[in-house]
Amino acid sequence: MAERGKPQLFTIPAHRAFADALAAGLIRRFGGEPLGLARGLVLLPNNRAKRAMTDAFVRASEGGLLLPRLVAIGDPGLDEAAGAALDPADDPDPVPPAVPPLQRRMILARLVAEERIRIGQPVDAAEAVRLAGDLSRTLDQLLIEEVAPARLRELDLGEELSDHWRRALALFGIILDRWPGELERLGRIDLADRRARLLRRLAARWRDAPPAGFVCAAGITDSAPAVARLMRCVSELPQGMVVLADLATGMDEGEWQALGPHAPDPVSGFRRRSIETHPQFHLKLLLDRMGVNRTEFETWRGGGGHDATAARGRAIANALAPADFTGKWTSLAAEDRRLAGIAAAELATPAEEAQAIALALREVLETPGRTAALVTPDRGLARRVAAHAARWKIEIDDSAGRPLSILPSGTLLTALAEAATQRFAPLALLTLLKHPLVRFGDARAAWLDGARSLDRVLRGPRPAPGLAGIDDHLANPPERERKRRAEAAAWWPEARGLLAPIEAVFDGGAQPLAALLAALRETAQALCGDTLWSGPAGRAASELLADLEAEAASGPASVDPASLAPLLKTLMDEVAVRPPQGGHPRLAIYGLIEARLQTADLMILGGLNEGTWPGQPAPDPWLAPRIRAELGLPGLERRIGVSAHDLAGALGAPLALITRARRDASQPAIASRFWLRLQALAGERFERARSLERWTRALDDPGVHEPADQPAPSPPAILRPTRIAVTDVDRLKADPYAFYAKRILRLQPLDPVDADPSAAWRGTAVHDVLERWAREDDCRPEALRPRALAMLADERTHPMMRALWQPRLMEAIDWIAAEIARGAAAGRQVLAVEREGRIAISGVTLTGKFDRIDRLPDGNLAVIDYKTGKPPSPAAVRAGFSLQLGLLGLIAERGGYDGIKGEARGFEYWSLGKRADSFGYITSPVDPAGKGDKVLPADFTALAAHHFTEAVAAWLTGGEAFTAKLHPEYAPYAEYDQLMRRDEWYGRER
Template sequence: MAEAGGPQLFTIPAHRAFADALVVGLLKRFGETPAGLARGLVLLPNNRAKRALTEAFVRASGGGLLLPRLVAIGDPALDEASDPAFDPADAEPGPPAVTPLQRRMILARLVAEERAAAGQPVDGAEAVRLAGDLARTLDQLLVEEVAPEKLRALDLADQLSVHWQRAIEMFGIVLDRWPGELARLGRIDLADRRRLLLDRLAAQWRRRPPGGFVCAAGITDSAPAVARLLRCVSELPQGLVVIPDLASDMPVSQWDALGPHAPDPATGVRRRSIETHPQFHLKLLLERMGVNRGEFQLWRDRGGHDASIERGRAVANALAPALFTREWPSLPAEERRLSGITAAELATPAEEAQAIALALREVLEEPGRTAALVTPDRALARRVAAHVRRWGVEIDDTAGRPLTILPPGTLLLLLAEAAAQRFAPLPLLALLKHPLVRSGEARGKWLEGVRRLDRVLRGPRPAPGLDGVDALLAEPSEREGKRRARAAAWWPEARALLAPMAALDGAVQPLAVLLAVLRETAQALCGDELWAGPAGRCAAELLAELEVEAAANAPEMAADGLAPLLRVLMDEQSVRVQQGSHPRLAIYGLIEARLQSADTMILGGLNEGVWPGTPAPDPWLAPRIRAELGLPGLERRVGIAAHDLANALGAPRALMTRARRDAKSPAIPSRFWLRLQALAGEGFQRAGDLERWARLLDDPAEFAPEPQPAPAPPAEKRPRQIAVTDVDRLKADPYAFYAKRYLRLAALDAVDADFSAAWRGTVVHEALEQWARLDGGVPERLRDRAQALLEGGHPLVRALWEPRLMEAIDWIAAEQRRCLNAGRSIAAVEREGKIEIAGVTLTGTADRLDRGPEGLVVVDYKTGRVPSQAAIRAGFSLQLGLLGLIAERGGFGDVAGRPTGFEYWALSRAPDRSFGFVSSPTDPKKRDPISADEFTALAASNFSDAVREWLTGDAPFTAKLHPEYAPYGEYDQLMRRDEWYGRG
């Protein structure tokens, strides 16, 4: 107990609702007169805590009430300034603080300049990222009141790697230049200003205490300036300091083991502090306040819930320093019992979100009961909010959502990325299809034009820039002519809007210029709808501030650096929904959950790397340097996360959840989860019903897969014409033939598709056709013809394929000389033919028809694999035989006759590793040779059988009838292949 007249220090244990208990106590002490409470002042850690206390006053008042003044001391880690109450109008004015974004832009410029001078240039986006880390490290120096001179006094160069030596040297240079920048602006750092204001207020209150009470509540920041202010408040005549969950009953041995420790007098070595413990930052605060743990009294007033004291002790035991966990087996059963706490372990994050949503929904069945989800995983929070909507329940995530995933943010990023990629098809179409672009009545017509452009842009990427799209739309094409004409009629409207961004090109320019063009282009695309709502206002304010600060402070950059820069800054912008959330359910981040309470607290995402999160590395100061300077260790955040966990577990009911794997790999349970499980042993209660319900909620119970599709339209409505290239498809996968020819569903090329083997084959066939038609098949002219064709093609084709294609061209020229020497000549190339057979029209295009001494030779150029004899004997891969059948029956016009040879000219590696070879299914040297006449007869027989079965007959078009000969999967999704294939 505190002595009379001593500091007024109190703590509220975790098993009580902090805000409600605090309010009840304040009402008892100062609420006897209407003005007694209103004359008071409550200091809180940040602006988020003010709302929690306001709601607690509303719950406790039962009617009208004059609230005390609620003032936040601010948090540099949140870029949050102190409340204006710390700087009244009648006080001596101090220098204003530099804004966080202004400081970051200046630091980015300094970093870029120093890195360039050191021969390690960085782009603008990387400079801004490094400046963010630099600003955080600088804030820690200011908050901990570590003078930069202390860094220079350290002599650890020989104990650090070259990387850290360079980083510290760069850090020192920037620190030397930063004060000059502040002096130029006439400003000081935000953390420095907060320290000055807090110290000035403490000095003022010591001289003249305020007339009303002053209560510092929920403040656990261990900064020296905060500690001095709290000490001052505790000594005021009506001053109170109330902190959450101080371990008053922790054994002295454990408390002393936490640190911080003084250096050993004999060795000068300092024992390592246990910064990962939930009480470490509180102990550090107490030491800086100059008070003892025994001076804190228990806050006697109760409000809201009041859970089990024994459970709080069990949680404290579970989170004890590792050295003392050996005492667990000897603890009494009641100090190991986690009564009221259950745990749910789910398979995936999606299942975890489902389980949490069910737990929240269950709470609504009990009138008046409240529940809250607390998690640092914002993706999990969004999933839970989406799941509860199935029951018509809307819950707002008070931690907000990053601007990068909201429509205004995604629009700005898409515009910047499209310009950076010089309007390549994918980012261009994603931008034009964005829901904010041309929203309203004009959107239907706009989307119609975008869809026309989408069809044209399918396939390999056109030349870069808007001019590349222009050239593609103007390029003549027999197959795409009408489609390109329709897209070309709409394209000028979109092109005019994008032209300012395209004009930026890749030149380095002032950031302010890039931002102005981005803003104006976005406005032209979307109108005022882009800036509407909380997310739109957030985006507008960020761009406006960034444009102002960038004009004088930011480094120059090229347009392709704008998107990474915006992504870095937008990720740090949280947009919070301003309207009221559900009255009984809530979703909190760890910071938002402090001072909050609910009947049921759900702690989600208890995996290592999530809760606690992986400490962000400091790229500027090595861990050894940070320790020598007295800066917080990177792992201190783990201890604060543990304190948040202990406070949340103080609710009457608590549910912990985790997923056994994340999106990529198996997940490791949180160290907190493992400690609680190890302490409780068999008493670690599992929420088995909830785990089962989460699995069953979307389980269809009985799985009835679709049968193998086998449509059977009437014979008179079936196609009566077929190409030789579709015969294998008809026999191996009749359903695919049905979808292509009967339903007339053609597979679309992907947008910005890679140049596949099919595209390479097209280039080869076109070159060989022009060589035969225009150059008469003269071998010496083939290379020139191919190079002329490639010069007009896509740069990627030339860079990746030209060496191999020219090797193939040289082989064909050599093979052509052999044919000429043997008396063979080219009779026709790319000749189309057709015949009537078995009641249908068979069509085909021969790559090449030669006349030789022995008769007609059918040649097929193959850029892929050559068909095997086994496939031919099985009745497949008979395209070459069917072309011979067409020639035999006069289907190729003047090029007719009985074929005596069939050849595949393979443009690939031969078995002996030489390039290019000739393969013939009628080669007598093969293991299972087929004669020319037999080959043609085999093709005719198999074709006639297929026609009688599926084209003139009524056999069903069964899907994947012979999957080993059906390698293409364009229609697999349409036939719902994964539902039935392999289940028979």
């Protein structure tokens, strides 16, 4: 065994660029001979740090250089990227291979599902996979901290734990008991266990035979026992050294000791709580496990300095002091409170914050050679900043990547699974068919034309489920939609043929996951071709799907198709797709992990709101906080301390900008505890980036607010229609602009896709039932109820609508049948239903379709309109509106309906609404005695003709402007409100 030397321990303060300082120092120490650096080994925390060190060596060498071997050993993701440096191929007793992460995830999901079934609390496959992910993380923490799972059986929990935590602990214990057997069956071990074994073997090997070159462990903050032992070993090698980032060697000893971890009191057994949220806690824990003292650390000698910020580093350390020691702020010297070089920008919204950051990055480019980087844990903010920068044709890569679930390849797979699960409901189907990857290329335009034609015919309530439901919907169009549906029907077979295979599989119910994935893959390939699997996102989706198919047999035995989409989304959320290199050379966007060891002339720290930076600790659904503490596992809040250390390191740049938004997407936001501490420490010296805030607001500020005027278009006479329906007369008089948009501009509002059945839909359905009853059943009272029941039994009728509407509808239907029978007994006769008619009047053609016209016992006509809602009021009639019945009577009197002649004297609304204790009642806008200020029956058609003639003379044959919302009290419809920009002028025009 080699003789141990004095530990070689160093730290690089935050005000010096870590990578540059480390590279310069190593070149100075070992670059004197040609192969001095090449024989060395540098252990780093993650793969991003390897890239940062490579760039730093290039900058420091200013030419060709043989680099040392760079190995990442402390990646929090436990990636097995150590290679031959830690796992030599000639090892006589090799460490068993690790179980692939996805295989372990699926096995644990199966165990979770089986145990939940056993205790009578079954979960679907998607939830089992989610719980397995949390279980994997908890198991990894046990392995990393070298806590034997058997200790769970030894805990004395007393009666303090709730039943929920006891059940979770029992389930966790059972799964841990079964897991070793699964590993033994596979001949593998856990990845965290394998890394720990490799690190232990490496430390033992180096103690016996130190490597020929130097070994430097740099920037590692992982405090796992195996890592700590290796770093202690490295520090004692003849040419070994440990270099930490921003170790607080100048912190007061009392503060340092207060951080913990604390041993139990020998008398009371009480353990003081460690301050895991402090930025130095994880470093102190690492030093304790290494068995070294911070006084043994020296400041690293090398380049990478901006020493002017050293005083700022002391101020930041004071700002982040433990709560019990913040009282010293009032007695600090001015230089220990000054945050020179740090500016703060507080914006109104996340959109403004992204705009401000993009402006700050853009400004940096005005100075040649100057660099800037955004550091934020908020990936949404990062994407917004990149989008803003793209407006100036500046491409900035987000090195933290984006989850596969929001990238096109991921969203296509999710959309396909959801569409098949929902049996191709309109919204899910159209989302799939219009996806940008579907039919990508030359066939895309024709495909979109077909998809849009299908979109137009799927507006309104959904058709029957499944592809067959779409077939029936297209095959049986109403007269008014026959042409439109014919276009969609001509294209639909192409799409249907591609979707039929996956429908057949998903309709088979619960089945092995591999079968569902195969159907998904084959259909996705048919829809998109190889485009789906191209690019970084496509390759990630292909690899995930291939791995998942390979490991499907390890997971739950049977999977419901409805679980596939959420299962995929859970897994894709955890796959970060990083862009290829090629972004702007002087600008960067980093996540917190990617930003470690990085630096720039200007570091922008974005998203400093509580819940974002620091983020909310992810709960552990398996082990209660007290159990974690008893086992010695890291507290859930330890990541807050790590993020505080990341913040302190980034603030060491020559210039720093911190930003936050005063609200998030839905509610006011609370400033980060780090922001508040810096603000409280600096007081009046807390510098605000006022200019940047003003520029951000000014960039999109229109200057003078000029709201739109109330529109009143006045088209020439040749464009004014000479034909009008009775249903449009009220629209013409109350809201002429809406009439103009509908009849002259020919703009028709579209119903939402997959809309809930509206009042208009209910009215159309009732009218259809009554029309069929009259035409096919000759108004026989006993035939009406079966007609209504058949409509309600239609698959297209929403179950909720059927349940809520059927009782009242059937009572109203029975009332109509009874009224028809009562009228027939009194000599009243139904003449016709749903007939179109027209007359020429005042230079235009008036058209109208009645619901029903009866012949009264005295020979006169009665015009009936069915209402599923509230009938018009007499006040509206007196004001010259709601004259539809009068105009229909006018057409009838003037012979506008074939075969119907006579004087119209009856005008009735048959409402299916509720009155008193029953559904269904009759009201009329006329009264023989003029009671209730109603119109006399003999005057009603003349009154309607008078008001109609006035309207025609003003807007159709005259030159009156089509003013928006002329009489808003009689214009409740809002289809054209957005077009007329109503909210900008309404209330100002009076």
